[in-house]
Amino acid sequence: QAQLVESGGTLVQAGGSLRLSCIGSARTLSYYQMGWFRQAPGKEREFVAAISRNDDSTLYADSVKGRFTISRDNAKNAVYLQMNSLRSDDTALYYCAADYGRFVESDANAYDFWGQGTQVTVSS
DSSP: OOEEEEEOOOEEETTOOEEEEEEEESSOGGGSEEEEEEEOTTSOOEEEEEEOTTSSOEEEOTTTTTTEEEEEETTTTEEEEEEOSOOGGGOEEEEEEEEOSSSOOOOGGGOOEEOOOEEEEEEO
């Protein structure tokens, strides 16, 4: 199974930027479509962004379009989420997930493996 380890979450001021990283261990991430999800306190987990296994397709939630960018480096077995113009409503636990399916998905149920999450807190 793919083991996913997220990092990069921290406390940041509104308007600031962060880059989250997700590293795969035990298996190469190039076999998977990859996604980022987040969950704020008292809310359900929501889709943020996804990228195809060969980096030719991306998908974003409307709430992050134009502010967040997902990317991957298969040589480093890593996926990234660059977050700019952060807002207080971006505060959440951010999860990396891997999907062995054919297409880039926004549905969390499509994903096969998940990391433990990294906390992003945006202060206003």
